[in-house]
Amino acid sequence: MPDVIELGKANVFSAGRSSTKYFKDGYFDYNFSKFLGLATYSGAEIAECFETAARIRDGDTESWIEAWLSTARRVEAYAENAIKGGHKVSAKEAWLRATTYYQAALFFTLDTDPRKDEIYQKHTGCFQSAGKLFEPPLEVLSIPYEGKSLFGYFLRVDDKPRPTVLIQMGADGSSEQIYFSGGGAAALRRGYNALIFEGPGQTGTFMRDRSVTYRSDWEVPVRAVVDFALTKKEIDPEKIALIAYSLGGYFGPRAVAFEKRIAACICSGLVPDAAQLAGSRTIALQKMKETGNTDYNHSQKYVLFEHMPKYGFNNGIEDFDEFVAFWQKLNLYGLEDKITCPLLVVQAAAEGEHQTKLAKDFFDKLPNPQNKFRLTTEDDAAEMHCQKGNAMLLHAIEFDWLDDILGLTHGATNGVA
Incomplete structure (x- = not known):
C-alpha cells in the first residue's frame, strides 16, 4: 500500500465547543450538527431535528435511516397538503425541510441498499418542488x-x-x-x-x-x-x-x-x-484487509461501499490499494x-x-x-x-x-x- 501519514488528532469529524454533543458516536454527532445547521436557510427546523434524534439509537445506522425517513415523509405530506390548499409559502418551507430530512436518511444508506435510489429521488424531488416556488x-x-x-x-x-x-x-x-x-x-x-x-x-x-x-x-x-x-x-x-x-x-x-x-x-x-486528509481511516482499513477482519464500523462501510464506487472501484476491500493510489493523485x-x-x-x-x-x-x-x-x-x-x-x-x-x-x-x- 502507498505510504499514508497517520493524522493522529487530525480528524475532519472531530468537533469542539460548537458541536451538539447529542450522540456519543462522533460520526453521528457531526452529521446531526451538519443537518441541524441547515435550519439557517430554512433547510431544517430545530425541534424536528431533535425529535428525530430522540428516536435514533446511538451508532445504529438503520435506526438513523428509519427515523429520518419517518420525519421526511411527515413533512413532505404537509407540503403536499399545503400546496393543494393554495398555501405556497407553507408548501415551499415544508418541502425545503423534507429535502434535508431525506438527505439525512440518504447519507447512511449504502450504495448496495435497494432503498438508495428512491430516497435520493425523494430528496431531489422535494427540493425541485420547492424550487418551482422560488422567485x-x-x-x-x-x-x-x-x-x-x-x-x-x-x-x-x-x-x-x-x-x-x-x-x-x-x-x-x-x-x-x-x-x-x-x-x-x-x-x-x-x-x-x-x-x-x-x-x-x-x-x-x-x-x-x-x-x-x-x-x-x-x-x-x-x-x-x-x-x-x-x-x-x-x-x-x-x-x-x-x-x-x-x-x-x-x-x-x-x-x-x-x-x-x-x-x-x-x-x-x-x-x-487528499491522501493526508484521509490517512487515519485508510490505515485502519488496510490493517483490516491484511488480517481478514470484516467487522467494519459505519464510517468504514461508507468508504468501502458508498464512497469507492464513485471513484470507479466496486469491489470494496479488494480494490482498496488502487483506491488509495488514486487518492494520491x-x-x-x-x-x-x-x-x-x-x-x-x-x-x-x-x-x-x-x-x-x-x-x-x-x-x-x-x-x-x-x-x-x-x-x-x-x-x-x-x-x-x-x-x-x-x-x-x-x-x-x-x-x-x-x-x-x-x-x-x-x-x-x-x-x-
Missing part, C-alpha cells in the same frame, strides 16, 4: 460534458447580467444541500446568481450515470461548467467565481490552475494532499505558480493542527497578494469541518471577501431565501 424559479441543469452531462441547478436574481458563483461540494453531500450550506441561498441574498453543480462522481451526477466517476484533472469538468455558464445571459462573464467545499479544497484550486476564466476561488478548506504540489487568481481559504480548526499546517504551508507558496487564509476556531463557533453549524459566519467571510475582490458594493436581497 424566479430555479432551473434544473443538465450540463454538457464529454458526451454526457453534469447535474446541477441555476438560481438567478433576475434577468440582468450578475456576478455568479459556481458552487460545488466535495466527496459527499448534494447540490440540494449546497443550496443551504454552501452559499446558494446566501448568494441570492447578496445579489449573486448561483450555479450549483455536481462533477463526475459527485452524488447527483453519479446517481444519474454510474459511468461518470471521479477524476483527478478537475479542470476538465469545471471547463464544461464555465462553457455552459457563458451561455447564460444572466451571468456576467467577467465576474464568475468558484466556491468549493471539503474535498473541493483540492478540486477548486486544481481547476483554477488551468481554467483562467474564473475570477476568484474560495475553498473550505484547502486540501493540498489528488494533490496540488507542483501547481503553486499556476494558481494565480485570488484565493480565499476558510480553514476549520477541528480538522487538526497537522491538516491546518499542510494547508497553510501550501497557501503561503501561492503568488497572488489578494489571497487570504482565515482559520475559524471554537471562539468563532465555527471549528467544525466546513464550518458546520455556523453558515452565517462562513458565508459572511466568503462573500465579503468576494465583494471586495470583484469590486462590488451591493446589499440588495431578492427574498428567495
Whole structure:
C-alpha cells in the first residue's frame, strides 16, 4: 500500500465547543450538527431535528435511516397538503425541510441498499418542488460534458447580467444541500446568481450515470461548467467565481490552475494532499484487509461501499490499494505558480493542527497578494469541518471577501431565501 501519514488528532469529524454533543458516536454527532445547521436557510427546523434524534439509537445506522425517513415523509405530506390548499409559502418551507430530512436518511444508506435510489429521488424531488416556488424559479441543469452531462441547478436574481458563483461540494453531500450550506441561498441574498453543480462522481451526477466517476484533472469538468455558464445571459462573464467545499479544497484550486476564466476561488478548506486528509481511516482499513477482519464500523462501510464506487472501484476491500493510489493523485504540489487568481481559504480548526499546517504551508507558496487564509476556531463557533453549524459566519467571510475582490458594493436581497 502507498505510504499514508497517520493524522493522529487530525480528524475532519472531530468537533469542539460548537458541536451538539447529542450522540456519543462522533460520526453521528457531526452529521446531526451538519443537518441541524441547515435550519439557517430554512433547510431544517430545530425541534424536528431533535425529535428525530430522540428516536435514533446511538451508532445504529438503520435506526438513523428509519427515523429520518419517518420525519421526511411527515413533512413532505404537509407540503403536499399545503400546496393543494393554495398555501405556497407553507408548501415551499415544508418541502425545503423534507429535502434535508431525506438527505439525512440518504447519507447512511449504502450504495448496495435497494432503498438508495428512491430516497435520493425523494430528496431531489422535494427540493425541485420547492424550487418551482422560488422567485424566479430555479432551473434544473443538465450540463454538457464529454458526451454526457453534469447535474446541477441555476438560481438567478433576475434577468440582468450578475456576478455568479459556481458552487460545488466535495466527496459527499448534494447540490440540494449546497443550496443551504454552501452559499446558494446566501448568494441570492447578496445579489449573486448561483450555479450549483455536481462533477463526475459527485452524488447527483453519479446517481444519474454510474459511468461518470471521479477524476483527478478537475479542470476538465469545471471547463464544461464555465462553457455552459457563458451561455447564460444572466451571468456576467467577467465576474464568475468558484466556491468549493471539503474535498473541493483540492478540486477548486486544481481547476483554477488551468481554467483562467474564473475570477476568484474560495475553498473550505484547502486540501493540498487528499491522501493526508484521509490517512487515519485508510490505515485502519488496510490493517483490516491484511488480517481478514470484516467487522467494519459505519464510517468504514461508507468508504468501502458508498464512497469507492464513485471513484470507479466496486469491489470494496479488494480494490482498496488502487483506491488509495488514486487518492494520491489528488494533490496540488507542483501547481503553486499556476494558481494565480485570488484565493480565499476558510480553514476549520477541528480538522487538526497537522491538516491546518499542510494547508497553510501550501497557501503561503501561492503568488497572488489578494489571497487570504482565515482559520475559524471554537471562539468563532465555527471549528467544525466546513464550518458546520455556523453558515452565517462562513458565508459572511466568503462573500465579503468576494465583494471586495470583484469590486462590488451591493446589499440588495431578492427574498428567495
